[in-house]
Structure formats: structure tokens, C-alpha cells
Amino acid sequence: MDHQHGRLLLVGGAHGNERTAPWILQCWAAQPGLLASPLPTTACIGNPEAYGANRRYMDRDLNRCFTEALLKDQRCAIREVVRARALVDTYGPRGHDPHDLVLDMHTTTAAMGSSVVVIGERPADLAWAALVHQAVGMPVYLFRINEDHPEECGFLVRRWPCGLVLEVGPVAQGIVDTGTVQKTTACLEGVLAVLGDCLAGKARLPETMAVHHHLGSLDWPRDSAGRQIGCLHPDRPQWDWTPLRPGDPLFLMETGETVPYQGEEAVWPVFCNEASYGEKGIALSLTRRDTITPPAAGLEDLLGLLGSQPQNP
């Protein structure tokens, strides 16, 4: 089968209790005119079994199962590894029904608003994120892959030549909240419009963009039995995307004591109080805010994947 250029895979429900994107895809299937995609687009539920059970996952977080080692290990019967392999074998760039780009749509219980996550720093991902950032105004989080840490590798988008993650919050797990549906739909429309601009030869990278580089994560304060003994400090009205400076209140302990942030310079927290990260030992993640020049080569890569030609600026 010939490889077709410029096909987009939309994934909702990679975590089965994040029900916003699956609902949008379900509405789109029932109302084909609801969203206009400028390129051949396939929608799928990332983890149908977990979605049916309204659980994040059955055996293991699907979005940490896309490592080469796990995908190659045919004996591995972890349900999410089997599902990851099926997704790659079907829709991956060398699959039976190949797709070039992927958008993986999530929600979070953190009050982060709408944001774009780039996993690793591939030029095409950065270019796509820059165009979306410019068009829709969402903050961009650059997540660093750490192959030594199972929670920091094995992401779905990395198995496609180009892919972005959407995160929209705050919303509780397990519900379809119409406000979150509207916010996610707006993001998706922006992502599709940007790809339309690329195909029409109208895409221009911004000269600079603000990004949030992942630095690491902090766990909750815990006692020797592992019990959480501190919560996010209530004196900060907003946690995500606002600078946390040395000495700022960080945790309020069960004892009433305030634990200040003890880093040496300001950081920008994200994913503050994401419900599913407690089990990963993550209370919040810390980023460094930075301004970068989106790579022109990335836009060329993106246009190449779309089967479009780079335009002279």
C-alpha cells in the first residue's frame, strides 16, 4: 500500500477517565460538519477498554507504554502494551493505515487552562507548537524525555514523526463537562486551522515563542509510611504558569507549618495537583520559562510530512 502524505491521527481517551476528547470525537462522528479538517483525519479512542471502564488504565498507563523495548517484547501481555502495539501497527508511520501526524488530547485536574505539550524537542513538533501557540495563545510545555525513568518516557506521540499533546483543565476525571468540551474544541479548531495554513502555504513561524522547559517534579511531603503530610499552600491564588520564587510558600504541612520553595531561582509550576500523578510521586512539575526561536527546519519537516512544499517567506 502506498504511503499517503499528510494524514492526521486524533487520539482521545488515551486515559480512559479523561472523557472530554472522546465526547468531541463522538459528536464529530455524529455531526460530520461539526469540525472541518483540512487533511485526511482519523479519530480513535486511545484506550477503549479503560474508556469503557471509566478508568485511567487497566494495567499500566498507556501513555508510558510506547517504548521500543515494550513494543518489541511480544511476550508482554500488559493490556496497555498490547494496545500500544496495535495502535503503532495500525496507524503508525509504517503501519497498515499509516498516519504522519498525531494529536493526543488529554485533560487534567490541574487548573492549567489549555496548553500544548511537546515531548522531546523534535523540530517539527516545535514548529507545529509554535504555530498553534501563535494562533490560539496556549502556553507551551517542553517535556524532557528521560529514558532512565519509566514515568518520563514511552509517550504515544513519539511513535509518530510529528505529534503534539493537548492538556485542558481543570476538570474532574470521569465526567463530560461542557465548559471543558468547549475549551478543547477551540484548541482542536486552532490545531486544524494551523494545518490548513500549512497546506495553503500561509504558515509563518513566529520569530520567538515563550516555552516552559521541564526541569523536574516535586513529590508531596510524606511521612516514613508514605502518607501525604502536606498540600499545596493555599496562599498562592494560582499555581500553574505563575513564577514560584525562592522563599515563596510551597507546601502547607498537616502541622500548620509552611514549607517555602527552596530553589535558587524562580520556576514556573505546571500540573499542580493532577489527581493521577499522586501514584507517580508527583505533586507538581517545575519548568523554566524561556524564549526560543522556533526552528525553520521544523516547519520544513512539518510541511514535508503534510505533503506540502515550503513557501518562500
Next chain:
Amino acid sequence: MDHQHGRLLLVGGAHGNERTAPWILQCWAAQPGLLASPLPTTACIGNPEAYGANRRYMDRDLNRCFTEALLKDQRCAIREVVRARALVDTYGPRGHDPHDLVLDMHTTTAAMGSSVVVIGERPADLAWAALVHQAVGMPVYLFRINEDHPEECGFLVRRWPCGLVLEVGPVAQGIVDTGTVQKTTACLEGVLAVLGDCLAGKARLPETMAVHHHLGSLDWPRDSAGRQIGCLHPDRPQWDWTPLRPGDPLFLMETGETVPYQGEEAVWPVFCNEASYGEKGIALSLTRRDTITPPAAGLEDLLGLLGSQPQNP
């Protein structure tokens, strides 16, 4: 052991992923001056195993396991039934360490704010709720017990002579959100202050109070496979506690169609989009708003349970 009058049992974490009340009880244990209770008070985690697992329950919703039939069935090994029996055998009115009143503290993903739920219409419960309503201003929801329906009986508070349920939302399951901690703490302080008034002979029932009588619940629109095909209509800015009138938009279907409310008179919805109720087939519950006179006999019952004497008004 002599039965002591006037002991209060505070329960948090009857649902293991509702982590607000357990956090408050944990802080109170670490800071005994944090809250002042006017009467002997015991705090406990309702479902410690589910709390440890950060799940609503292990085998079955604990707060539907307190039926006489389940409690008597010694062969029943459902973990929550075993736990319900242990709670009653320990802290119940005829337990080893008897308590007279119980406050069962919950959270919800519904945007209901803070409210008091009375299960059944026992006079002492109504009197306590009326005093709390008067002191703190929270709406009161009168839930009707239906012994024929497993989801509408078996509540914890019914195994004590007097008991109220607190519900605070919206908050995602699985997190300690400091805003929700503050709201729940304010409710708890109000409940304790009201009991202090009772013991000091200063409690006076309001002449009337607004209540919301449970009428029934509506499930999501579903297709023949059981799949949810409608969500709460986005055109209603607030769902809980606001009148839903005949013809008002109710559900927005995946097809884009609006399903109006087809009842014959206005109802007041509650528990709209509570995440854990999807599996119970409940999208929202409907109530009738009404004004009642709190029963004077209920205040006498409450004072009797507290070991206090009724006062002349």
C-alpha cells in the same frame, strides 16, 4: 461499659477518593487546637482500604452497605460490608465505643457548593440540619430512602440515632484542593458551633427552612449499547439548585439536538455530573423546593442525644 451521652463521630473518606475530609481530620490530629468541638468527638476514616488505594471503594460503595440485611449476613465477605459492620459494632449506638451523632463528610464533582444532606426525614436530623442551615446558610437536600432500590438505601448515617451528610463541590476525585478544604472546614466549624449552642441551651430552630425534596434521578441519554449520547446542556450557566422549568434545555445530544426538560413543573437539580454516579445510571437528581417548619420534637430528640435538656424558648 456505661453509655455516654453526647458523643460525635466524624467520618471522612467513606469514599476513598474523596480526600478533603480525611485531610482535615489528619490536620486536626496533628494540630489539636485547629478545631474546637464542644462535645467528645471521634474522627475516623470511613473506608481506610479504599482511601489507601485512592479509589471510591474496593468491592461496593460503602455508603450503600449499611442495610440491616447486609449487616446481619455474617457470611457476606464484601469488603465494604465487613467494614460497615465493624464501624457499627465499634461506634454504633450499641457498639463497644458508642456514639450518638455522626457527621459523614463527602465531596462531589458537581458544582453544588456546600450543602447538607438529610437521609430520610428523622426529626432529630431535620432539627440539626435546620440549625446548620440557619448558622451557615447551606442548602438542605432531603433524600428519600427507597428500600426497593439498592442505590437508595444502606446509608451510613442511618445506623446512628442522628446523622447528617456534608457534600462540598466541585472538586476532582483524588486530590486535596485547598479551596475545598477551606469550604469543608467552614461547614464543619458551623456544625460544631451549632452543637455547642445546643449544649449551652442557646439553640433555637428557625421558624421555616427551605428544603429540596428528592424526587428521583435522570440517567444520561444512552444508545442501545448503553453508551452515553448526551451531556448536560451548555446553555444553562448553573445547574445545581437553580430551577429547571418545563421546556428548558436539558441534554445536548451527540447529534447536536437539544432535549428539553419534559416534566410538568419546575424542579431543582442537584448532583449534576457527579463522576461516580455514571455507573449508578444517574446524570443528575431532581428535587422539589419547599418550605417546611423544622420539627420542635426533633430539637428535643437532638438535645436528648446530646445529654442536654430542652430549654424554654
